[in-house]
Amino acid sequence: MIDPRANSPERIVPPAPLPVVSRRRLLKIKDAFPIPTSCNCCNGDRVRLVENSEIYNGKSFGDWPYAYLCMDCFAYVGLHPGTDLPLGTLANKPLRNARNSSKGVFNRIWREGHMTRDGAYAWLTRQLGIQASECHFGLFDIERCHRARTVCEQFMATTGRRKA
Template structure:
């Protein structure tokens, strides 16, 4: 999907409540925006744009504390800063745990290899057989999270074995 057309539209952008604004510059930064969710993928319930304080028991978190929230099952997704564009797909508690766990493993590998963010995502996309445009943890389902974890752990394991072999050979 191309950049949000509102980024270049001449008319003023009306920010949906409760957002204070939507930034053209921020819209341009999101290269592959997902559609705003209107119904929940889990329960078909209604989805609303809310302050994330509704999710976190009255306390707002982050510099852009907004999210799309299912009014029935409470699945949610955050927003790209200064936009109304979702960061990914709605996620229930288990999918959020899976995404966080697989992303943590990915970041360990990225740091261990000294890769830039761009190179790390290009590597992961290639290993997973998906396009770089679709390689976002916020877009992953349970199976993709498991695949990303497996790919990263296999690579770290193979690298560890190789390092041990080199050390042993050096004596």
């Protein structure tokens, strides 16, 4: 569902430290994830919107250098550019590592031309037995990351040798 603020006549007041929340950018996000108020990793309630320099030892990264950060366990998640909407759920270091490694194998499937990107997501949805709305690496827990990595590695070890 598109964020209702995208079509609201009222002025969008960006939460600090954001300079703006863009209606145009909100319209592009079809399945927005909820803004975190508590941490899914430690159940802490000290989640803050920060400049990502607070995460990366004083250095800012990206064109939209903002994130939600759990002040208790240091789990974090970046934002869709121009918005205050998270790219997924908060992730601590083990979960970030699991997401990165599983998505890396998955990306090879479509980048090497075995399937289109949309086709690869549809295939992965079927392999994992989940709804399309749940098939987003930014939502996966460690167990689902491992399952996704396994099915993607199996694909690449067999079908992936030749283009499907």
